[in-house]
Amino acid sequence: MKSTVIKEPSMVQQKEMIADHFQQLAEAAEHGRKVVYTFVPGNLTELMLGFDTLPVHPEINALQSGMRKLSGSYIAAAERVGHSEDVCTYVKCDIGMLLDGNVGPTGKKLPDPDLLLLSYTGCFTFMKWFELLRERYDCPVAMLHVPYQADGEATEEMIAYVARQLETEVIPKLEQVTGVAYDRDRVREHMLRSRVAEDDLVAVLEAAKHRPSPIDAYFGGVYYIGPMFTAFRGTEAAQAYYRQLRSEVDARVAAGQGPITPEGLLDEERFRIVVEGPPNWTHFREFWKMFYDEGAVVVASTYTKVGGVYDRGFRHDPDRPLESLAEYCLGCYTNLNLPSRVDMMADYVRDYAADGFLINSIKSCNSFSAGQLVMLRHIEDATGIPGGFIETDLVDPRYFSSSNVKNRLESYFQMLAQRSSGQEVESA
Amino acid sequence: MGVEAIIGRCQGLLEDLDLACVSEWKAAGEGRKAIGFLPVYVPRELIHAAGALPVGILGAGEELEIVRGDACFQSYICHIPRSTVELGLRGKLDALDGALFPSTCDVIRNLSGIWQLMFPEKEAIYFDVPQNLDPQVGGVFYRGLLAEIVTRLQRVVGRDVGADDLRAAISAYNASRRLVRELYDLRAAEPWRVPTSEAYLLLRAGMRLPVEEHNELLANYLTAVRDEDRALRDNARIVITGTFCEQPSLDLIRTLEHAGCYVVDDDLMLVTRWYGPDIRTDGDPLDAIAEAWMSADDETPCRYVADGTRKGQQLVDSVRRCGAEGVIFAAPSFCDPALLDRPMLQAVLEEEGIAYTSFKYSENTAQLQPIREQAGTFADTIKLWSDA
Amino acid sequence: MTLSAGVDVGSNSVKAALVDDGGADARRLLGSAVQRIRGMDLADAVEECYEAALAAAGVEREAVDYVATTGESESVPFRTGHFYSMTAHARGGLFLVPDARAALDIGALHGRVIRMDERGKVLDYRMTSQCASGSGQFLESISRYLGVALDEIGELSRRADDPEAVSSICAVLAETDVINMVSRGISTPNILKGIHLSMAGRLIKLIKAARIEGVVAVTGGLAADEGLIAAMTEAAAEREFPLDLRPHPESALAGAIGAAIWGAFRHRKLSRLAPAG
Amino acid sequence: MKCYVGIDLGSTTTKALILDEQARPRGRGITNSRSNYDVACEVARNEAFLDARFNLFEAAISERAAGIPGAEALPRALRGDFAWEQHIHLQGELEATCRVEAERGPNREAVAAALGEVFEQMTADASKLFGPDARPRSDFFRDVAGAAYMRLAQAAARRHDLPFERLLGIFDKSILVVENHVPEQMLAERIERALERSAERLELSTEALATLRELVEEVVGEPLVEDVSVGTGYGRARLPFPRERIRSEILCHGLGAHALFPGTRTVLDIGGQDTKAIQIDEHGVVTGFQMNDRCAAGCGRYLGYIADEMNVGLHELGPLAQQATKPVRINSTCTVFAGAELRDRLSMGQRREDILGGLHRAIMLRAMSLLSRSGGIHDEFTFTGGVAKNAAAVEALEGLVDENYGQRTLNISPDSIYTGALGAALFALRSATEQAPVGANGGTR
């Protein structure tokens, strides 16, 4: 097989968007743009666009540091100033990067925040994270407490509570920092654009129901969700990006093509897999290659839902902007209770006709990981399909043991193969 | 009752992993129910008002062999959820008719989901104590939540809960908090009189006994211990912090004392010590409880401190108030809230020139030697240099 | 003059030291002994070691004013008082290397760094976790597998030209890593140096975490391993981290010496408090 | 005879197993895994073929020479004598290597004298080790020779006023050399010598011996053709096999256990540094598994450390632990700390047997977690891997299974350590009969 690097127009487009964003960040001070640090899950991008602020996402910096092999030394730096080995490495990676001058992925120093917008959806660690950042920056913090969907639904009270906080805490702080008044119509406009892009994203993700799947919904998926989950949702650029992406994916479906991977086109789909849990960033390509080598394609993943579960029907609603933002925050994947997460995985296995499912358990992330072993059992029971379980970390290179992961994946795929050949024997 | 008898009783309660005492209590009255709760903050008043017995679920200590609980959690997750699951699967929580899961951290939060999946027949009430402390926002939300909890408790106990029931419960717990404060004050003043292992056992007993009975026990102890003849030892006075959730074993607490430390303040068994002043008993009781939460200035790693300049202040105050010579950060392994808080608190102590040391434990830590060495060296340092 | 003894009961060996302590400028090590525990009853090992030290010092048992223990004191029934290991190692390290402001204690199962002031007061410390990766014990079993005697390790390691990194965190799995290396034809010096470097990395991490700079007295059994010391110095230089490691021929005794010195200190304090009567 | 060979290159031991075309096990071989994987593999394979020949011989005797007096006892005697031959041969090599090594250091004369005494005594003792009722402390030359050497060298060092470490170092260096080359076979020759020894001991008559010798020669001459081999185990990736001839340990253990006990639904395998819990269906197809990661706490190597610390053989550990009356509770099972834990507890005055009992229970507790994580224990339950040879471990497991799952049939085969190799051999046989790459994951890539 020839391994040519395939670059589709959408990829170029995304690259440009990101480069442009970092350029704007670098020039933020010159242009008097205000910088807001905030998180991906439950991000309030449309609202922030309404105030003309520029977001910085610490988790994205951390994952980029992981991919650029810098996270190891950043984590070490944070541990040197007293952080425990045990805690979330995203936080430590971010702190370490800060200690090292806060140089972003483009090699330029990131601007300091004018506001820390702590929307704390799906994870308590976010709260600690911003408490820690607050110690280093002299800027206000807007805290948005998003309750947990403990009983599988976002109640009226929860929505009202979050919307009230947007009104009384988040918007006033944004106004105070930017000097811009809240303009409901501007936010609505962005939401309208979000909707369109959200439809296209869902179409792209659901294209994986085809056989062969034209996309990898995990490794490839993290690129597809990039603009939607970060600075761009609600922008024209994002709208254009998703239109383009969708047409490319449609074309691959029509041509009966498999997904594009760094190793080239995957032309033989041998296993269709659903994955739960974030990927590992320090060995991202190596990890992907382990799937590629076995002909395994991820057809659905939960990680691509951490910034919104659009495929389950949610859309931003310009008619109720604040309530809709509240519903969005409440609905992010890690804010769902375990029974809902089990249902979602089981549905994916069925809807995407998967051969197996895998849990990538992340040492850092209690929010994702605590309970995954119980989920495993329940998903197996619900689908009758055995699951696989591997343990890695997001950005701590010490916790990625290639031989170990490989051994487990290999054993798992061999087991799936043995299973399907066994079943053939029986039906023959 | 003498000190020894009281402590013996408490020890028995601590070791009662099967909750026989709860079953007995239930059997003593028609239709009695018991509701478990996890750390750190729970309005036990509501359970009491519903006529049910609030029972603390605080892991299994070092006694229980964890088999199936381990199967539910990866090695890098703290210990308390696995022992909770183990207890449940072994039928040791059968006496409970439901459980409250406060929003302490992601682990306890997800544990509520595990409970829903594994023990569907038992009520699981997760509740999100608000981090927004604006009475009009968080306050309103919390008031609603409390009402919701009451409604769900009513379903479990099969009867209505009135305002007077709630007021009576508030009074009982106000009394409990006063007694606990007295106990802590006494220990801070005369630590040789109240060993922390005893203070701890007393508080743990409150996780099993009805509050009135526990109050009596506390009062008796406070009287009896003042008559005890206990020798003053050449120990260092320290504050322990970080132990708010998964509890260290009694052996660990004793190890610290043997290594030459008098504990003069701690955040063990925090649930017994929330809020500064009493909760008011007039007006709407749910409002009163919500208000108390909103205005309490208790700082723990699971509560957002809105004013950054106040971070760590409570710890410094406690060191000063109790005349402590140092702080021991003892936190459960893999406890994100405690461990992420630690560097912030340590920075404050450094600024204040207060000595500290730190280590991690888990409820079943068996190798106490490294902990003894660390605490011992810390105490040595304080002692050898106290007059230098 | 105070005649005091220190007994350090470790996991691998018992160390005993006799010190003639006349305050700051007049402190002398009179004699010492080391006794490996392996295969012996602990109490016997302690007794034998203490007797040997007394003999080496030429001191009668009864003449000793204060017997201070550190480590596992329960097995020393004749102790007067006890000091915790880091208190003792800091003081012992300072005695052996008066310029030191930190002690690095590397023994069979642990590594600890202790930051101290010029009087031996412990200011901060860090220790390796419960997991035994990179401990002396590990080095010992690997070197046996490689057919290398303990006192050859250092020299061999210094001959490495292309050290091979050990990847596993777990000591047991690292053992397999090493076997793998042998099978790939990696030379013994390069393997040993690889292990030394991985231990060095861990220890330097501790040192940095305790914010230590300047002269560090190396104490404990592994102070005798020049390969480890060299690896640490190199690794520190590579990270542009100034580190001046000073092992001492008596490093293994540091705990015992430190305990003895503190014992003398307490003895004087106590006799002042309770005048002879 | 066509042979299908499975090779399981484990972290501590390497196993080989031979199947015939009817999937009947014909021979087994085991050796300690060493730094040279090819050697380990070769030695295990040779042992398996040798074992196959002994088995053939045994069969031949019972079929064709049953009436000859003394014949029945011959195969067993012959095995012992052959093992003795092998041992003496290796010991000779070891001594020679040690002597070369001794030339490289100080005190050459004293060392040489000490070595002389040690090896003389070792040779004298060796026949006891391989007598008909002998129970060597290990199957492996390294361990057997090592134990004898240590014991004798301690005394010799004292007599010659040498540091024990010096003699220890010589052994450590030499054993590496000796175990890392494949011993020459010289099969016929050595069997001939063994046969003579056995005949003498069994006092066989001349005619009987003649008949039996013929049988032996026939068996030695029988061609054993290795048709397909499949490798598995921890070190499988380094085995000199093509990719499609390598199977994951999980699958091999599953299939192997299924072949041994067709009713098996749950398999527990505890090897040197990993523990695996495997669920299989009625065809031996794996449906789920869990294995330990990164931390080797509580695996077989742990017992090895303990045995070393106490200076007893692995065989002896289980029986000692079974004498526990009140097993102590042990929470930490870090392999490296095992020795320290033992020492600590001994110094606290706890009984050795009770500590050992506790250690075994602690290991099985970890295994129980893994089992439970993999989906629990279903009937029937098969325990495989080296640790299944340890009676105390088995007893602890039985207790725990009973407490946690109730009545379960627990299968343990005396050949449990070969389960992985058996699975691999079955895959080999399958691939030969299917005439296609094994499974769906064939070597097309």
Ligand SMILES: Nc1ncnc2c1ncn2[C@@H]1O[C@H](COP(=O)(O)OP(=O)(O)O)[C@@H](O)[C@H]1O
């Ligand atoms: N020359 C040497 N090279 C390497 N390691 C050594 C050397 N001498 C002693 N050691 C190691 O030192 C350790 C003993 O250190 P020690 O501080 O006495 O430990 P403990 O106090 O725990 O008994 C042993 O593990 C031994 O392997």
Ligand SMILES: Nc1ncnc2c1ncn2[C@@H]1O[C@H](COP(=O)(O)OP(=O)(O)O)[C@@H](O)[C@H]1O
């Ligand atoms: N005869 C025996 N008695 C008790 N335990 C044994 C015996 N033989 C081997 N073992 C145990 O089995 C382990 C090796 O098991 P094995 O399955 O061969 O592992 P691996 O495949 O990883 O090499 C050893 O570490 C030892 O604890």
Ligand code: SF4
């Ligand atoms: S715990 Fe998980 S969700 Fe929370 S900050 Fe860390 S990686 Fe993100």
Ligand code: SF4
């Ligand atoms: S110990 Fe810490 S991490 Fe564990 S449940 Fe409690 S608060 Fe959460």
Ligand code: SF4
């Ligand atoms: S990883 Fe290895 S060294 Fe560490 S605790 Fe586990 S067995 Fe021990």
